[in-house]
Amino acid sequence: MATSDVTQPGTPAPPIIEIRDLHKSFGEHKVLDGITLSVPAGSTLVILGGSGSGKTVLMKHMIGLLKPDSGQVIVDGEDIVPMGPLELEKLRRKFGMVFQAAALFDSMTVYENVSFPLREHRKDIPEEQMRELVKEKLSIVGLKNVEQKYPSDLSGGMRKRVGLARAIVLDPKIVLYDEPTTGLDPITTDYVDEMILDAKKQLGVTSVVISHDIASAFKVADNIAFLYQGVIVDQGHPSKLRHSQHPGVKVFLQTWFGKN
Template identity: 50%
Template structure:
């Protein structure tokens, strides 16, 4: 059914937070997405992997309503985003938080003003005291105590990622989308960002969708992974299923990344007070989480 009409909702499993239903996207004669179907489950981390030109960025823009599919539908909590007008979409987008590749902080504003920005734009009824309490409380939760008057240039890469996450959480979204969150980071900081993604999912009860080409990160955090090549999902499942399953394309893609899956796997455990919700082990040793410095 074409966009603009209101289709009958399909039978969507209750655990699906987002159902991408045969989404196709063309720009003129160029076909970018060729029929993407994904079940993104509630309170899990889904990682969408693929090389440059695979269509990941276009898919991300469709997920958050910045582009409409040429055909197909994106259902969020059983609602069809493609059937919404711009006013409805603007309200609906507040269910999503976006964490950009390089944090995308405004360099001329303090950390406090960067994080307060969504509240000033969308919560105009809030008093200045309410805004300050919320911003400072979130910064403290994410290990950025007493950083609110700093400028972005005074923070490390890992700290800027945390500020970007704090800003994304201001409107209390139920879905967090991360665009290449470990791009440009050293291996240690990348592992800390992985921990942060999973701590955030557990602490705030959000569904995480990660756009990435980082296979090591995928094995650490993904409950399910989707391999997109030339606008199509060519493999999906748990990372280990992609690495050791029958899909030759997935096995070759992972092998080409240089990651040894047997040396890097996800470990779930119940957190102790003050601990991260998720640990991983790499090369036979247990990794520890901490604040990215």
């Protein structure tokens, strides 16, 4: 066993995203105050924190949409902080993004929506093959025969699944979800949680899920990181976070576990 890329059972996978001592202020307002995080390849990390705690700001640093005041963001072995626009565009192909609102184009069919990134980035792919790829991605998210439907014909949960199919159509290594269950009813929330778990199982992707939904977080996470007052105050396996001694985490979790 001389090769270094042989992963031993029980050995954590190497990180695909590493954030080191990240700081970001907007004017006088300090939002990130020294974030250090590591996401093992193939795992699901949930970043949990209250509204306005800086979760979206942190996520934007992972794809270079924001530049930090200081610190490093290492994706797939490369520090992305010094990257210019062309390098960033290449980097972003490693990511699929699923936003809070499914953000589908209402005037386009499901087929046109899901194939959109292929038309933008893979003009070399013939239409026939595109149809196959779209069908394959829709089947991964559990949808069949919906290509000719419009978003308004679909339920909220199905629209989320179409959003994920579009996010994975270029075969990203990492999928980022920003508040995927916020504002959804409990049944649709369950459906979206299952979708995140399925995507991990079927694609082996690394997922980063930003959430303030505690129930969802504990369902989908391999690891949870808790963002509070600009720092990750606790992180680890959900069972560890459940018994966190940090006062900020305790109060936050009580709002859910206190009632259940």
